[in-house]
Amino acid sequence: MIELVAELSRGPVFLAGEALECVVTVTNPLSPTATSASSEALAWASAQIHCQFHASESRVALPPPDSSQPDVQPESQTVFLPHRGERGQCILSTPPKILFCDLRLDPGESKSYSYSEVLPVEGPPSFRGQSVKYVYKLTIGCQRVNCPITLLRVPLRVLVLTGFQDALFPQDEAVAPSSPFLEEEEVGRKDSRLAELAGEFLMAATSRRSLYLYNISDGRGKVGTFGIFKSVYRLGEDVIGTLNLGEGTVACLQFSVSLQTEETVQPEYQRRRGASGAASVSHVTHARHQESCLHTTRTSFSLPIPLSSTPGFCTAIGEALHGY
Numbered sequence: 001m002i003e004l005v006a007e008l009s010r011g012p013v014f015l016a017g018e019a020l021e022c023v024v025t026v027t028n029p030l031s032p033t034a035t036s037a038s039s040e041a042l043a044w045a046s047a048q049i050h051c052q053f054h055a056s057e058s059r060v061a062l063p064p065p066d067s068s069q070p071d072v073q074p075e076s077q078t079v080f081l082p083h084r085g086e087r088g089q090c091i092l093s094t095p096p097k098i099l100f101c102d103l104r105l106d107p108g109e110s111k112s113y114s115y116s117e118v119l120p121v122e123g124p125p126s127f128r129g130q131s132v133k134y135v136y137k138l139t140i141g142c143q144r145v146n147c148p149i150t151l152l153r154v155p156l157r158v159l160v161l162t163g164f165q166d167a168l169f170p171q172d173e174a175v176a177p178s179s180p181f182l183e184e185e186e187v188g189r190k191d192s193r194l195a196e197l198a199g200e201f202l203m204a205a206t207s208r209r210s211l212y213l214y215n216i217s218d219g220r221g222k223v224g225t226f227g228i229f230k231s232v233y234r235l236g237e238d239v240i241g242t243l244n245l246g247e248g249t250v251a252c253l254q255f256s257v258s259l260q261t262e263e264t265v266q267p268e269y270q271r272r273r274g275a276s277g278a279a280s281v282s283h284v285t286h287a288r289h290q291e292s293c294l295h296t297t298r299t300s301f302s303l304p305i306p307l308s309s310t311p312g313f314c315t316a317i318g319e320a321l322h323g324y
Contacts, residue, residue: 001028001029001030001040002026002027002028002029002040002042002105002142002144003025003026003027003028003029004024004025004026004027004045004140004142004150004152005024005025005027006022006023006024006025006138006140006152006154007022007023007024007025008020008021008022008138008154009021009022009023012154012155012156012157013156013157013159014119014156014157014158014159015119015158015159015160015161015194015195015198016119016120016121016123016125016158016159016160016161017118017119017121017194018118018119018194018195019116019117019118019119020049020115020116020117020118020119020138020156021114021115021116022047022114022115022116022138022154023112023113023114023115024045024047024099024112024113024114024115024140025110025111025112025113026042026045026100026103026105026110026111026112026113026142027105027109027110028040028105028106028107028108028109028110029108030107030108031107031108032106032107032108034107038107039104039105039106039107040104040105040144041102041103041104041144041145042100042102042103042104042105042142042143042144042145043101043102043143043144043145044098044099044100044101044102044142044143045098045099045100045103045113045140045141045142045143046080046096046097046098046099046140046141047096047097047099047115047117047138047139047140047141048080048082048093048094048095048096048097048138048139048141049093049094049117049119049136049137049138049139049156050082050083050090050092050093050094050136050137050139051090051091051092051093051123051124051134051135051136051137051158052083052086052087052088052089052090052091052133052134052135052136052137053088053089053090053091053124053132053133053134053317054087054088054089054132054133054135055088055131055132055133055269055317056130056131056132057271058271059130059131059265059270059271059282060131060132060265060269060270060271060317060318061269061270061271062269079149080096080141080149082096082137082139082141082151082153083139084151088133088135091123091124091134092120092122092123094117094118094120097115097117099113099115099140100113115138115140119136119156119158121160123136123158123160124160124313124315125158125159125160125310125311125313126156126157126158126159126310127310127313127320129261129263129282129284129318129320130263130282130284131263131265131282131318132263132265132315132317132318135155136155136156136157136158137153137154137155137156138153138154138156139151139152139153139154140152140153140154159310159311160311160313161198161201161202161311162311162312162313162314163201164197164198164201202234205232206230206232206233206234206237208230208232209229209230210229210230210231211227211228211229212227212228212229212230212231213225213226213227214226214227216248217250218250220249220250221248221249221250222247222248222249222250223245223248223250223252224243224244224245224246224247224248224252225243225244225247226241226242226243227241227242227243227244228240228241228242229241233305234305235305235306235307235309235311236304236305236306236307237304237305238302238303238304238305239259239302239303239304239305240300240301240302241257241300241301241303242298242299242300242301243255243257243293243298243299243300243301244297244298245293245296245297245298245299246297246298251294252293252294252296253292253293253294254290254291254292254293254294255290255291255293256288256289256290256291257288257289257290257301257303258285258287258288258289258303259285259286259287259288259303259305260283260284260285260286261283261284261286261309261310261320261321262281262282262283262320262321263281263282263283263284263318263319263320264281264318264319264320264321265317265318266316266317266318266319269317269318286303286305286306286309287303287304287305287306288303289301289302289303
């Protein structure tokens with residue numbers, strides 16, 4: 001028996017373009033004093049990051065897979081396929097990296113190996129919607145001699161900042177020769193600079209304030225004016241707004257404001273449409289404010305944006321946006 005433990009040094013949440021660092025520890029848990037204690041021989045271990053795409057069959061019509069390029073030996077138990085047995089399609093993967101070969105562990109002995117990989121910037125963010133799902137995982141494969149491959153999957157959350165690529169890879173950055181002795185230090189500097197640039201990018205995008213006003217009316221006239229103070233927010237922020245009913249000619253007894261994710265499938269991939277032929281849209285509500293407002297002239301609301309939600313994005317299949 002072999003124990004395989006993977007530890008992410010900085011947690012499971014990453015920004016696209018960051019370097020993932022993982023320490024993989026392999027242990028022979030048998031006590032050296034046990035009568036049945038014996039050495040364990042491992043042929044190899046390898047690691048790879050991949051993104052699985054899954055679409056709802058009732059909502060999304062995908063083209064048939066390309067049968068001219070089947071997986072290499074899909075039924076073989078000796079080939080490292082990180083997405084083996086996973087739902088959906090593997091749409092993105094990093095090159096596999098070998099952690100070790102021909103390892104022998106005596107009872108009670110353990111060895112640790114470091115794995116590092118930069119998360120691709122061209123992929124979608126982690127997202128679990130009603131129509132599509134994008135799931136990232138770090139998969140570690142290990143094979144004992146004369147045994148099938150064992151897979152250990154570590155779930156990851158990847159965030160993508162739309163429009164951040166230009167800041168991440170400036171065109172005028174000088175190309176300098178690299179040294180293998182400075183590689184670890186260079187990765188640390190790049191990650192530190194990436195976090196700094198991301199913070200500056202978010203601050204610039206979310207600090208712009210401007211009053212956005214929307215008139216609310218029905219068939220009898222104006223009910224009131226709905227206002228918010230900006231249109232771009234960070235995860236974890238509160239959406240603060242106002243409702244002015246003093247200028248309305250129609251009485252309002254109660255109002256409700258919801259913060260939702262709106263998920264839309266591109267027309268060419270839609271399985272079904274609405275009754276009028278319009279594209280079907282699904283919503284997920286994250287927060288709601290409801291208030292009785294009879295004889296109220298002006299009131300306000302605050303809706304927290306959960307840290308677990310996904311920033312707005314768009315792919316070839318569909319898009320997800322936040323709204324209220």
